[in-house]
Amino acid sequence: MIGIVLVDDHPVVRAGLRALIDGQADLSVVGEADGLDAALAVVTSEGPDVVLMDLSLGTGKAGGAAVTAALRALPAPPEVLVLTTYDTESDILRALEAGARGYLLKDAPPDELFAGIRATARGETVLSPSVAATLVRRTTPGATTITEREVEVLELLSRGLGNKEMARELFVSEATVKSHLSHIYTKLGVDTRAGAVAAAIERRIIRT
Amino acid sequence: MIGIVLVDDHPVVRAGLRALIDGQADLSVVGEADGLDAALAVVTSEGPDVVLMDLSLGTGKAGGAAVTAALRALPAPPEVLVLTTYDTESDILRALEAGARGYLLKDAPPDELFAGIRATARGETVLSPSVAATLVRRTTPGATTITEREVEVLELLSRGLGNKEMARELFVSEATVKSHLSHIYTKLGVDTRAGAVAAAIERRIIRT
DNA sequence: CCCGGCATCAGCCAATTGGCCATCGCGGAG
DNA sequence: CTCCGCGATGGCCAATTGGCTGATGCCGGG
Numbered sequence A, B: 001m002i003g004i005v006l007v008d009d010h011p012v013v014r015a016g017l018r019a020l021i022d023g024q025a026d027l028s029v030v031g032e033a034d035g036l037d038a039a040l041a042v043v044t045s046e047g048p049d050v051v052l053m054d055l056s057l058g059t060g061k062a063g064g065a066a067v068t069a070a071l072r073a074l075p076a077p078p079e080v081l082v083l084t085t086y087d088t089e090s091d092i093l094r095a096l097e098a099g100a101r102g103y104l105l106k107d108a109p110p111d112e113l114f115a116g117i118r119a120t121a122r123g124e125t126v127l128s129p130s131v132a133a134t135l136v137r138r139t140t141p142g143a144t145t146i147t148e149r150e151v152e153v154l155e156l157l158s159r160g161l162g163n164k165e166m167a168r169e170l171f172v173s174e175a176t177v178k179s180h181l182s183h184i185y186t187k188l189g190v191d192t193r194a195g196a197v198a199a200a201i202e203r204r205i206i207r208t
Numbered sequence C: 001c002c003c004g005g006c007a008t009c010a011g012c013c014a015a016t017t018g019g020c021c022a023t024c025g026c027g028g029a030g
Numbered sequence D: 001c002t003c004c005g006c007g008a009t010g011g012c013c014a015a016t017t018g019g020c021t022g023a024t025g026c027c028g029g030g
Helices: A011-022 A036-046 A064-072 A089-097 A110-121 A129-139 A148-158 A163-170 A174-188 A193-202 B011-022 B036-046 B064-072 B089-097 B110-121 B129-139 B148-158 B163-170 B174-188 B193-202
Strands: A002-007 A027-033 A050-054 A079-084 A102-105 B002-007 B027-033 B050-054 B079-084 B102-105
Touching (some): A002 A011, A002 A110, A011 A027, A036 A064, A050 A110, A064 A079, A148 A174, A148 A193, A174 A193, A193 B148, B002 B110, B011 B110, B050 B064, B148 B163, B148 B174
Parallel strands (some): A002 A027, A002 A050, A050 A079, A079 A102, B002 B027, B002 B050
């Protein structure tokens, strides 16, 4: 019997997962949590085999990646299977770096979900096809390696600042800002600031 | 007994709603659908009292607002209660205009959900507190009434097009595009294209 | 019937942007 | 030790953008 803890701040989603999972003979939900603290408490007390983790915990709160890291830091850490709505870049990486075993999309059919849970319990890595594809795309070519500084520029950009203002904000010259922007354009495959903002938001490089 | 049909493309969410609702003596889920066609089919065959509608149906597909409109156009239309993750502007309006009775957030506690369903079945209007607040905010001041045409411009803008390209795309002159942009800037409270894209995405006027 | 909002278009002008090229210091990988 | 990537900078120049004023046609509400 595989013991599972659900971490998601949506009661509806928790109920859905519980209903689906409890229909499986070899799976059992042993606890639920809606945030970081509750997750730590229930995981330490129940010692589940697998934690199903929603990445987009609430708005602005400690993200699923942070909770994942916290859980993996426990003495006998559970395997973590991330379950989320989006399949866009940076979240995936952060979650996997935080120690998640796998990554499934919420709109995955139940069968895929069950298989993923069992595989995770066995210590295998599970990735949604589209997620895997994204990862491959990401590591294969020039790899969209937006540097930290470039992210800063993108954030200011999304606030509508001009080059001069960004320069002031970042304590660099306008030329430098332009340089960063040029790099951003090539990396994101766009050639305007507006396009860069949209691309950055879409790939979750920045959030709104 | 109130008959309910669930329209949501996430199996997990459907299962969750079904599990929660079936725990209520006076509520019963009589059907599920994951898209426009299925929704029309199951609603005509089951004649539910209330339809629980997810607004963000899939990516790019016919949105929940469209499905709502289609359902309300049926001979004996069911009451529609929109259930969604976000409480940001434009979606709400579109759904209500499409004939939805009310609007609840997915992270609402189950009790609120049940109460909402019963109220909707009685023909009452239900709005999540935050949604109601948003509506008030929206109608009170200058009201961010982005016109349809302006949304088109914003979409092209987010794809990084220049004024000239947008003009070609929209079959108007460059001057017209600039005019639309100026209006957009004042309405969104920004003064650059990049800022406009970010603001538009944040308020869910456009999606990525 | 008039007014306001929407969409359309025009011209002017200053400021900003984006492309391109070249340089420099620094720290890590080979 | 050398090469490479990142961050920072300078300059040049054409194209684009954004602000402003003003005007027209159409439609719907008061």
